[in-house]
Amino acid sequence: MSFADLGLTEPLLRKLAACQYAEPTPIQQQAIPAILQGRDVLGLAPTGSGKTAAYCLPLLQQLSALPESKVRRLQVLVLVPTRELAIQVDETLGQLSQGTRLKRVLAYGGVSINPQMMDLRGGADVVIATPGRLLDLLGQNALSLGSLSTLVLDEADRLLDMDFADELGRLLALMPTQRQNLFFSATFPAAVMALADRLLRNPVRIVLTTEPADAPAISQRAIQVDDNRRTALLRHLLQQAQWTQVLVFAASQHAAERLADKLGSAGIAAAALHGQLSQGRRGQVLQDFKAGLLQVLVATDIAARGIDIVQLPVVVNYDLPRSAVDYAHRIGRTGRAGADGLAVSFISADTEAHFRLIEKRQGLRVGREVVAGYEPIQQAWAVVDASGNGGIKGKRKSKKDKLREAAAYATKEKPGA
Structure with a gap:
């Protein structure tokens, strides 16, 4: 037609x-x-x-x-x-x-x-x-x-x-x-x-749902890693895989700025994109990323909406999104216009249950993997609530729950044992 x-x-x-x-x-x-x-x-x-x-x-x-x-x-x-x-x-x-x-x-x-x-x-x-x-x-x-x-x-x-x-x-x-x-x-x-x-x-x-023949060729990876080693793992992947252009999603303005600064200190051309930047600065950052002057763009969800970058090869969920809908929009930034794409999510002990919910609501299953030298030490005891509410928005574990789990892990006992 x-x-x-x-x-x-x-x-x-x-x-x-x-x-x-x-x-x-x-x-x-x-x-x-x-x-x-x-x-x-x-x-x-x-x-x-x-x-x-x-x-x-x-x-x-x-x-x-x-x-x-x-x-x-x-x-x-x-x-x-x-x-x-x-x-x-x-x-x-x-x-x-x-x-x-x-x-x-x-x-x-x-x-x-x-x-x-x-x-x-x-x-x-x-x-x-x-x-x-x-x-x-x-x-x-x-x-x-x-x-x-x-x-x-x-x-x-x-x-x-x-x-x-x-x-x-x-x-x-x-x-x-x-x-x-x-x-x-x-x-x-x-x-x-x-x-x-x-x-x-x-x-x-x-x-219009994406049929297998028409679906974007987006490969998805879920890498298990402790929270405090995510930045080091990201640097390792950038070097090992030689990613030239990567869109990284962070949970907040502060997280985006902090990660961009850490990458910059390691000699990686990176910048943050979030809602608190002036329009002029946001436009310049996005232009630099599209032009290849930046290797990494660290963005929040609100800033990333509307980003359309031809043949963006890689998206990384440094922090997981709050919802399965946001997950779909995030990974949809790659694999556009018939190009292949890769979406990588970092999964920690605290976020495993939440990622399972995203998988459930997206109707997918992404195999977990570890990268040599970055194997997680912490373990995820939490499981998905049968009601489907665990791990999202107001249903995440409290600070007290996390402290109890950390203490239990330190004594090699599971919570409630």
């Missing part, structure tokens, strides 16, 4: 050819005709499957047909959870709309609001925004949602998972009830499905 078969106009087809879009991906084949028909869409597809272009292309065609009376009156709002994803969507729209009359405005926090307010003077056709900054702009009367015809939630799961639920509710109350709604994500947990059931009108449901 070609893009011409999907109902796209000749100008868009020429633009696609110029941008070297070869043929539509499965999500694009199903979503583009439905959006052009004005249908609501609920699109579930793996990371890296082409979801952004799947909604950008038909929306651009709809915008190109607007009468002059509606130009510069906000028609399309794309809500995203992070500034990195906002920038990525804006780049795709900019590439595909070059040379047209379309005016788009990019709005996210962490930078001065004044330039964004200036950009909105005279109106806009499309706004790509994070929820908090959009509310700020609405509070300043910099724009109105009264003329909105299409709402896009990109990475809808994270919009409801990252404390955006209240903000999203306030925004929905300001929008016209008659509008086209497009929800796209790599995962759809219960909260997103509940919102979809409430807002979408007879939607076209697109569910």
Whole structure:
């Protein structure tokens, strides 16, 4: 199937050819005709499957047909959870709309609001925004949602998972009830499905699971190592495997900064990427990593959303994610666009039970391994709770439990023996 078969106009087809879009991906084949028909869409597809272009292309065609009376009156709002994803969507729209009359405005926090307010003077056709900054702009009367015809939630799961639920509710109350709604994500947990059931009108449901023949070629490794030896093991793997570009996930801003500093002290070009960096610094770090000036990028989950690096070879879970959903998004940064990828997770005695839960919820089993010279000393006594609650979020072991286990191990006795 070609893009011409999907109902796209000749100008868009020429633009696609110029941008070297070869043929539509499965999500694009199903979503583009439905959006052009004005249908609501609920699109579930793996990371890296082409979801952004799947909604950008038909929306651009709809915008190109607007009468002059509606130009510069906000028609399309794309809500995203992070500034990195906002920038990525804006780049795709900019590439595909070059040379047209379309005016788009990019709005996210962490930078001065004044330039964004200036950009909105005279109106806009499309706004790509994070929820908090959009509310700020609405509070300043910099724009109105009264003329909105299409709402896009990109990475809808994270919009409801990252404390955006209240903000999203306030925004929905300001929008016209008659509008086209497009929800796209790599995962759809219960909260997103509940919102979809409430807002979408007879939607076209697109569910694309990765079949073995189409699944990204991501090899997964789980290496058992004590917490205090993870940094040394990471350095060893970087040298032994000669990884030239590695995205490492840490649990917090502090952890990311600390690990990047340790790697830098060992002569490894590394930098941290997290939500507390200025937008200019975040952009520079990401640019340096993509350009190969950095060997290691140590990122938190919030900063890593929207990172799209062609042929990123390796992802390392230095700290495990809090949820199976985050695990899927993390490893989905590698193995993109048909390239092979490797995802490595460090597993300690304290995190073994949590990783088992991730495996259970992902429907996978990753064989444990050890690296010579880095064999773990601590042992994992904990097992997964039959209820499926152990090891995640508020169900992790307390500090007292860990101290008891450490004391028991010191006397070669298991807890409770």
